[in-house]
Amino acid sequence: MTEGISRTAFEIFGIDIYWYAIIIVSGVIVAMWLSAREAERVGLKEDDVSDFMLAGLPIAFIGARLYYVLFNFEPYLNDPIQIFNLRSGGLAIYGGLIAGGLWLLFFCQRNFIPTWRFLDIAAPSVLIAQAIGRWGNFVNQEAYGPITTRSFLENLYIPDFIINNVYIEGAYRQPTFLYESVWSILGFILLLLLRSKKRLV
Template sequence: MTGVISRTAFDIFGIDIYWYAIIIISGVIIAMWLSSREAVRVGLREDDVTDFMLAGLPIAFIGARLYYVLFNIGPYLNDPIQIFNLRSGGLAIYGGLIAGGIWLLIFCQRNFIPTWTFLDIAAPSVLIAQAIGRWGNFANHEAYGPITTRSFLENLHIPNFIIENVYIEGAYRQPTFLYESVWSVLGFVLLIILRKKTGLLKKGEIALAYVIWYSFGRFFIEGLRTDSLYLFGGIRVSQLLSLVLFFASWILIVCRRKKKAPLKNYDRTQGKNQRII
């Protein structure tokens, strides 16, 4: 095969720097920039996003790693030191989202920032970061689906360099990383459109729309992947969690809208650099 991408982008003093790390960091930087711009528009400070990310990013990585290890514990019981070997791979998006979400609740309480407002700011940016991050899986030749044919891939009208790089272990594979990346980009565009429609959504519903969109797509895409984490009985962890999050988000939207006290609309017109309390 020609044109196969190496996992290593370059090396510094003999230490390999992987494309995976470069791509993930790029996604985080773009997400921070987008979130900071939106924070200012709704009356928060740009520094609020930076302050959140200073601790939030390492917490999210720890959560992503712990999630992966807990649901794939066997190999790590035999060699526990490998838990800390991040260069070997093994991060789970859902684990990062859960850990990051817990930190967000704590951060907002400490800094007197409305939690739903901050979640609405972050949601579209997280989706675009996830879309970018999946290309790290592409560079690592991981997060792929079952065996398929080259003609099937060509009929998807995807670039040839992608087709060449999903030839893995002697066969062409479904590019599930690409499916999720495209789904996340579409979700990002949708959330941005919804966010600009004044009065359409209530505060917090942009964040809930993110959960609904991502969990719906992830449920079906996860069913194609060959590297899923499993619970008892062959149940895929991410599919089960996707179902829970999807229905819980819809229930939360309905319950919040039925409350007697009216919910505020998501408002992007408040004065700059004025903290909302």
């Protein structure tokens, strides 16, 4: 059986740099760039996006970690310090969205920015960041679906490198990361088309 993709992209001074981190950061950078461009187009300042992200990123990160720990608390009961061991993984997008959404409401109110306008700017960027970020789950062989067959995956014309890496725990798995990534890209395109036709605010 073909060996899966290595989680480590490279090393710096003996420290492993993981593909997961590179992919997540790439998604964030793309989202910030798109949001900044749209902010200028609708009359907001580019700094509004960077100011929002400066605090929003760590807030969303903490929210994602807390959500994961709260719903997977048992492994941390005997060794609570592992809650802070982020290199072992464990982030939940739902927690990040909740924490980030609360921060967005506060940020818009404090800076007198129409909330719906800021959401109009941010929504497509969140979708494309999610589409990119799901490939981190692919490399980590996580967030996969139920058992399937190789022939089923081949009939979907999925590339071999994906099929080989969803062979997990002795069976082929549904590549749910891929399905969500594709749907997120389609949602991103749809929002851009709708935004070009009629602005929400």
